[in-house]
Amino acid sequence: MTDKYNNYDKYPEVSIKGYDKCAWQGYEDILKELKQSFSTLKKEKVILVLDFYPGVREEEILQAFTKLNPSLVIKSEDYTYNEDTINSMIKDYLTEDRVFGVLTTKKLQDLFIQEKIEEAQSTIDNLNEGIVLVYGVGASLITKGDILLYFDLARWEIQLRFRAGMENWKANNCKDPILSKYKRGYFVEWRLADKHKKNIFSQINYLIDTNQKDNPKMITGDAIRAGLKQVAEKPFRVVPYFDPGVWGGQWMKEVCGLDKDSPNFAWSFDGVPEENSLYLKFGEVKVEVPSINAVFFEPKKLLGERVHSRFGTEFPIRFDFLDTMGGGNLSLQVHPLTEYIQETFGMHYTQDESYYMLDCGEDACVYLGVKEGIDKDEMIKDLKRAEKGEISFPDYKYINKFPAKKHDHFLIPAGTIHCSGKNSMVLEISATPYIFTFKLWDWERVGLDGLPRPIHLKHGEKVIQWDRDTKWVKENLIDQVEVLTEEDGIRVEKTGLHTREFIETIRHWFSKPVLHKTNGSVNVLNLVEGAEAIVESPSGNFEPFIVHYAETFIIPACIEEYTIRPYGKSEGKEIATIKAYVR
Template sequence: MKLYPLSFTPILKERIWGGTKLQTVLHKSSLSKNMGESWELSAVSDDISVVNNGAAKGKTLTELIDLFPEELLGEKVLLKFGKQFPLLFKFIDAKEDLSIQVHPNDQLAQARHNSFGKTEMWYIMQADENARLIVGFNKESTQTDYLSHLQTNSLTELLKEYPVQTGDVFFLETGTIHAIGAGILLAEIQQTSDITYRLYDWGRVDDKGVSRELHTDLALEAINYNTTKSKITYDNVIENKSVTVVDSVYFKTNYLQLSTSYSWIKKEDAFTVFMCVEGKCTLTYEGELFSLVKGQTILIPASITHFLLEGSATLLEISI
């Protein structure tokens, strides 16, 4: 079998803070009124994505990596990560505020959980009026400051809020305290990790009256108590040209505003992922047409060197 552009069945996750935008805006198939996350491409244990198109339909992402390690991942990725798929791609709908949380870095996550850390980025797809994110401290702080405010339920007084709108980008290094606020639909790109330390959950309980576990002690060593610059400014967008918005050691994300056509040529010896965050387009590869619409994600194996994109869409292009 020869590899081709691969799409996967979304893995849908109910969350206490979730809503219905994944269904109504992104057309995910679910009747739940609390659907918080759509895992678009995942190699997290027990949540392995399954191909839903072409000759590989029904195979898992990890099965394909075993069969075609270099062709799918690329030699550079294979040398660095082995057969581990290093990134996780999601769409998230926050009907209510998420918990205030933090993610450990690679060293801490490896020592405690045998896992990658969780560096991540957000692209805001839609935001209700007055929607906001919480990202980092609003002034240089200490562990003592943090614990004092946590104990008096005044943690938010230490944290920075950002009003958001469609197109805003945030890059969150590990250790950055954060929370997605109510009324936000976003695309998330992150390291392959499901390690989250929950710090504060707004006094919320589930339908059985039970509050969710907090991870106060675990978080203390993970938190960066300094201020951070997480919001990314990009104003050099040119239609039908791929423009870099995030370039980190973990992943690179380009923004592509497609209005007519774009001839994609392989730049790195690595796989590439496209997330469609607005509009729709087609991808033509070796005479075959693949569709990509808002809320869909497609994996381009490293063995593919060129193809044509046509249509009117906003795309995030992610590579290692």
């Protein structure tokens, strides 16, 4: 296990310039600022709208804001359809599957009763003076009011609240398994909320970070919009998070400085804007917002025109960690083909991926593709028997197993059976639809909750590409490194990905500055060798940006060109980055 670097930054920040006095922390200061805003309106009646992302602590917020002594309080949920009706409306999107649903095409307003909204609007109109407080998910569908506040929340914090017993929005399901809550969030709830957020974001007067209990942070709408614009014009990192798992290892504990008392850490998202968040610093106030906000509201600068035209406001590249050092094998799995994910789940692109071996033990391996000449019907039969507990699946009979060493890069186009073995530290570089993993075999394990982990043979057997056998895998997916250029102090290598995959990956080994060009696509990089590096602008368009070993960082497409060179402890030494971009 590597132990020479331990400078990984778990709490990266982006300092926002020009808005130091546009942020407030704590309910007392927030309410004081709002009262000042009321006075500038010079109106007898002030309509204050508090629009929530699903999952914010409603009781906490209402308790604080009723100190404004509103004359009328309106709760948005009173104007939606009831729970049973909503469940019926979204049933087809949730499906009977334990894990997978279908992305909803509905909008948040579809769950509100228009006649009741008109009644609420009439009630507000009939009040002549005082403060009207309208609050809840979709509150601005009733009225935009005089002052509109949006209460935001990071995706990872929502998942932690689900684990602690929180219900989904408009659902009496606090005791449901986390998988059920996550499925409702992923396929329905968050899709509705994100569409709604996009529609009103340009109109909000303030945004409030509600990630910490009883510690809200508020910034003006102008500040958050300017902040996201600044993020999209310079290198940045998202806030990583880490989680244990049944196959988890010990590497990230040491290298990333995690809790030594935790049994393990199985995986980390460090470069997944859909799930990660951003720490934005406004003066002395640090605000946490979902990093997907930068994609939603600055897509052309961040993604590039070409990538934006292809993927819309989705971030197509994902970097994450899979730690099995001292742990166990990942589940044997396969990802859906493009046509399958389109027709079955409503996604327009699939999870092609790759395993970059950031570190390895001596016995590390990767399971990849099927052996030559196997009977596919017999293999499916054995997988089904293993799922029932009748046998232990004889992987050695059907699945290739290849040795792995540090800096190997295994390519895994969708439809290829795969998994990483124990004693590996994988930097997974892939397309973003991360939820669509069809487990075929899980080594007779149960989850951390004591329940059998879901197996998805009904999906998996429909997408396995049986021609991805030993010969094909060796020729197409293993040891595909191609030296592109080499000069004194710099070696540039193409390491993948397969031609079926839209992501290209380039590795640079260097001991002096390297010039990079974004070529119209957002770049995502990781420092895979060396203690430190510094990213600089040849034209001075952004401040120098320091990165450390194993950190993932994002270069917006609009930067066009940048340099990376060894820095600090790495000066005078050879270091390496892996870079991914959309072809």
